[in-house]
Amino acid sequence: MLRPATDDDLDAMRQWRNQPPNREVSITSHEITPAEHAAWWSRTRTDPTRRVLIYERDGVPAGVVNFFDLALDGPAPVGSWGFFLDAAGLDERRETLPAWLEVMREAVDHAFDELRLAELRGEVLAGNEVVRQMNRRFRFAEGQPEVREVDGRSITVIPISLARANRRRR
Template sequence: MQEDDLEAVLAWRNHPEVRRYMYTRHEIGLEEHCRWFAHAVAQPGKHLLIFEADGRPCGFANLTQHGTDPIADWGFYLAPDAPRGAGQRLGRAVLAYAFDTLVLHKLCGEVLAHNERSLRFHRRLGFEEEGRLRDQHYDGEHFYAVVCFGLLRHEWQPTAGEP
């Protein structure tokens, strides 16, 4: 991700269908988004990635390594108008980056338990459910469980999730 990607990524992030499954659900302003970006790019172990399908940017992913351990957390979202199948392609591309380029041992993800689409997405990519944190997230109105996923390097199949 580069600075000139900020406006597109912000528009994707603020889309109601993306925002409703985020821990932070308010609409983010450009100033707040720019502060986040400046902080993120200054962190070692933070990888901000733009996914392109057919030469067109249509998704965002981030990987966060904590310290020197070869373990990272990930997050992602697609542009609302991303072409069909872009999610699986994004997932495979990010996993290839995580395991082949960064040589991670493990990639971890968290999904709000009511986000059925993301739950299926993780399972289809080969992630294993490692835990369920009951009433872990409060959005100001409701409590939600959080499902924890993990994928180990030796479990990863480069063709996982292909139709």
């Protein structure tokens, strides 16, 4: 289940984002400080081009889905997304893979059914083959890789996109 994030979720969101497995596959890999996180939330919660949702698995908060750069007006609404999970908690419960599949299904459904997007966009690190395979499973197409300098490291980022017409239906 996805639900809107609230102020009460801030500590958990930052803790999950700072878990090493999440930082390793994120474009920005530094540890997020409380002040940085609070400033982000202050901007984000009132930004009409963003939606931050909490993913709950069996009633337990277990991840964050972030929609951003939403352009919802016009004939072909678009937006970008990303997500991260409570890697430690899900691993402890041996629920990582089912949660990963579930959050992706729910996020794609939300993008097309609730936000009414015509296209959902995102980015993935080139070396993250596991996520790239999962994205292909969900029918995301990859674009042209781009090299960036972020957090003192050189990374290759691949844009991904999924058109409404190409989405996998349950």
